Amino acid sequence: LDTLIPLLRGAFTVGAAATFVRVYYFTLAGERVVARLRRNLFGSIINQDIAFFDKSRTGELINRLSADTAEMGKSFSGLTLSSGLRSTTQFVCALSIMLYLSPALTGVMVGVIPVGYIGARVYGKYVKTLSQEVQTALSKATAVAEERVGAVRTVRSFAHERREMKLYSMEVDNVFQLARRLGLVSATFFSSTTLAGNTALLGVLAYGAHLIRADLITAGTLTSFLLYTIYVGMSSVSMTSFYGEVMKGVGASTRVFELMDRIPHIDNVTGLTLQNLVGTVAFDNVSFRYPTRSELSIFDNLSFKVSPGSVLAVVGSSGSGKSTIASLLLRFYDPTKGRIVLDGTDIRDINPTWLRQQIGIVSQEPTLFAGTIAENILYGLDDETSDLFRDKYPNEVPPEVIHCAREANAHSFIMSFPDQYQTFVGEKGVSLSGGQKQRISIARALLKNPKILILDEATSALDAASEQLVQDALDRAVKNRTVIIIAHRLSTVKNADQIAVLDNGRIVEIGTHQDLMSRANSSYRQLMSIQLGISDSQLKQINMK
CATH class of the missing domain: 1.20.1560.10 (ABC transporter type 1, transmembrane domain)
Known part of the structure; x- marks a missing residue:
């Protein structure tokens, strides 16, 4: 033992x-x-x-x-x-x-x-x-919860907490039964x-x-x-x-x-990169239907051209497909027919990642991430440049960020916050006003320094004071760039080099503001008349003045 x-x-x-x-x-x-x-x-x-x-x-x-x-x-x-x-x-x-x-x-x-x-x-x-x-079943329950929590302000404003609890309980019960x-x-x-x-x-x-x-x-x-x-x-x-x-x-x-194992229809990593990009954009007989709504035609042989350094404003009634132009140019989708050309090259032959790096976009409802103001502006940089900035300015805000914020009329309100550029904006920028988010979005686009700039209803959701600040920033942003403005406000489009009126999937007329306003039976003049709430004759008199 x-x-x-x-x-x-x-x-x-x-x-x-x-x-x-x-x-x-x-x-x-x-x-x-x-x-x-x-x-x-x-x-x-x-x-x-x-x-x-x-x-x-x-x-x-x-x-x-x-x-x-x-x-x-x-x-x-x-x-x-x-x-x-x-x-x-x-x-x-x-x-x-x-x-x-x-x-x-x-x-x-x-x-x-x-x-x-x-x-x-x-x-x-x-x-x-x-x-x-x-x-x-669990994924469906998660989807319901994620969607309702993300839209909690809408749920609260309609006092539908009980309804959403009942809906989520039904999904959870399905999981429980299984x-x-x-x-x-x-x-x-x-x-x-x-x-x-x-x-x-x-x-x-x-x-x-x-x-x-x-x-x-x-x-x-x-x-x-x-x-x-x-x-x-x-x-x-x-x-x-x-x-x-x-x-x-x-x-x-x-x-x-x-x-x-799912292979995306659009490969993000292969294709050409263009040397010495000029910025000529052309839609050549483009037809398009959304994959989820294939029965509805958005564009039917749409054609137009934007010269380098010029501004094209696209106007039209709601649902006419104005924002779809931005989605196609960014190659979120491919046309069902026709082609989109950048400097003479079909964008389907261009590397999508490189293409999107050349295009800046400011949308009606900009998306900010749950981080600081500086981090959201720096999001406009590509990975390599962002890493260089992070190494060069480990504990301070890069001067390029401050410069772009000034150009976007954002620096003054940022400096009014206690944490300034390190202010946490909350999920989707919830702690900022619409105008403030819009100006940070413009600063982000400017830091990207794109050759092509898309402004998609960038001021339509703002009050008059915020609109003026944002519009001033946009006026500086469009200089020396090819710009496509998607809007309906007269103040936004009247100074464009060309204005294209979109209707039933086609460009029905194109010209300068003065040219379109002077045409008889002009679709553009009708849109402006409806927007301003005055008769066509009154609008014509105002334009003559």
Whole structure:
């Protein structure tokens, strides 16, 4: 005993060390796989074409990125895999020893294995399918929550909290019902396998007693065999649980890999880069239908040209497709017919990433990220330049940022904040006014220093005072750039070099403000008359003055 105790102590210490190594390294390997999976999945999502996002709900994509990958991580984690490996090894070793002790008793014991195997296959297939349904239902619930929380001000203004709670509860109930079915199936399967294993154990005990009476084995052999039978039973239960967890992960992985394997229709990384870009833009007989609304034609043989350094204003009634021009020029979509040309080159032959770096856009409702003002302005830079700025100005605001903020009439209100350029703007810039967000958006576009600038209803949602500040900033921003203004306000478009009137998917007339106002039955003059709320004759008199 004096010799045995130190040996056992050493064996237990080695066992504990082995357990530490097994758990730590298996867990580390599993988490690395999940982290790589999440990075690759996010990369696949962020590089999809815009048409994909038109038909996908943000909450569902977030669910795949979080819940589905978490389920995969749980199923294929180091602890799960190591437990499965340990149970399999234990099962094989114990079964081998049982076969050595008594082949006859082993035959009785393994008689239940085919039944368990068939049951496990059926159970695994059902769990895989049901797991996919659970993840789909959970993604719908996540989508509802994400959408309603993101629009909480609208929900609150209409006092629809109770309605949204009811809607979310319905989605959660769907998840619960599917989870209940999964729990029922799991309970049935595990209780059946437990019953089958115990029945096999009773069979071994009864047959073993018969073999003892026949002097074919000893009581000690039967006792040892029963102990190993318990090991086999415990291992079988662990292996079954492992198989069920793996099938859940496989169900979740189907949704993940489906998204990762999706190839975007517009490749963002291949194509030409133009040297010495001039900035000539032309739409050549462009026809277009949105992929999600293929029955509705937006453009039908649309053609126009913008010369380098000139300003084209596009006006038209609501829904005429004005903003779609910006989406096509940025190559968010490809035309169904015709082509869009930049300096004589079809933009489908140009590298989309390079193309978008040459185009700045200021939209009606600019999107700011939940960061500081300086970070949002710096977002206008490409990755390489941004890294250079970060290294050069690690603890201060780059002077280029301040210069662009001044040009955008934003510097004065930024400096009025206690934290100035380090002011946190909140999610989507919620802590700033519309005019302030718009001017930061202009500063961001100016820092990008694009050759082509798109102003998409940039002042339409502002009050008179904010509009004047933003308009002054825009007047400075358009200098020495090819500019496309999408607007309807007279004050915004009247000074453009050319004004194109868009109607029924085509340019119906084009010219200067004075030229269009002087034409008889001018569509442009009718739009201005409706906007100002005066008769055509009154508008004509004002224009003559």
